[in-house]
Amino acid sequence: MQLENKIALVTGGSRGIGRAIALRLASEGAFVWVNYTKHQEAAHEVVAQIEAAGGHAQTVHADISDLGQIETLFGNIEALDILVNNAGYGDFVPFDKIDAAHFDGMFNLNVRGLFFTTRHALRVIRDGGRIVNISSIASRGFSGEGAVYASTKAAVNAFTTAISKDVGARGITVNAVSPGPVQTELFDVAFDDEAKKRMASNSVFNRIGQTDDIADIVAFLCSDGARWITGREIVADGGVI
Ligand SMILES: NC(=O)c1ccc[n+]([C@@H]2O[C@H](COP(=O)([O-])OP(=O)(O)OC[C@H]3O[C@@H](n4cnc5c(N)ncnc54)[C@H](OP(=O)(O)O)[C@@H]3O)[C@@H](O)[C@H]2O)c1
Structure with a gap:
C-alpha cells in the first residue's frame, strides 16, 4: 500500500470520478475525507464501501461553490497530505443563450471553488503533499455550447502550473x-446516444473512459513515484484523435 498514514480530501467524492478516486486512494491505505454537497446517501455508501474493505474514511459536507462552506469544511480538517479538486460540472447551451447565471455557476x-479550496488546504497540507486538479480535454476548445466549461478547465490548467511554483520548495506537487x-x-x-457513440469512436480503444481509468492515474500522481512530476497536465483520453 503506497498511501499508508496519508490523509486525503476528495471534493465531490460521492459520485462519478471522485467516488472512484476516493475508493482507490483508500485502497492504497489513505484516510479519505469524502466531500459531497447534495447526495449524502451516496457519500455514506462510499465510506461504507471503504470501511467494508478495511479502509478508513469520513463524509464531509460542503458546497464548494460557496466560500463560507469551504471555510467551514476546513474547520473539520486539521492535517492533509492529498487534495483532489474533483468537484465540477459542465453545462452546455447554445452560445447565444449563455447568460450570467450559466457563466457564474x-x-x-x-x-x-477549486482556487479557494486549494488555498485553505495549503495551510494544513504537510510537506511532500499532493494536489491533483481534475480538468478536462475540453480546455482545448469546444463548440460555442461548451465555451464556458472549456474556459473553466483552461483556467484550472493555468492555476495548476502557477501554484506549483509557489509550493515546490515544500516538496508539494500540483498536477x-x-x-x-x-x-x-x-x-x-450532457450527451445523447449518437454523441456518445461518436466520442467512443474517437478513442483508439473505441470506448468511453471509465472512472477507474482516471482514479488509477490520480493514485499514481499521489504516490512517491510521481515526486518529479509537477505543474503538468496529464491527458487521459484513451488516445482521442
Ligand atoms: N464525466 C466526464 O466525461 C468528464 C470528463 C472530463 C472531466 N470531467 C470532470 O470530472 C469531475 C467530476 O465529474 P463527474 O463526471 O464525475 O461528475 P458527476 O458524476 O456529476 O459527480 C459530481 C460529483 O461532484 C459533486 N459536486 C457537484 N457539485 C458540487 C459542489 N457544488 N460542491 C461539492 N461537490 C459537488 C457531486 O456531489 P453530490 O453527490 O453531493 O451531488 C458528485 O460527487 C468534474 O470536475 C468534471 O468537470 C468529467
Missing part, C-alpha cells in the same frame, strides 16, 4: 488530470 465551482469523456452521470446527462 460554472466559474464559481470549477474555478473559484492536473484531463479526462476525455468518462461514463458518469454528468456525461450521461
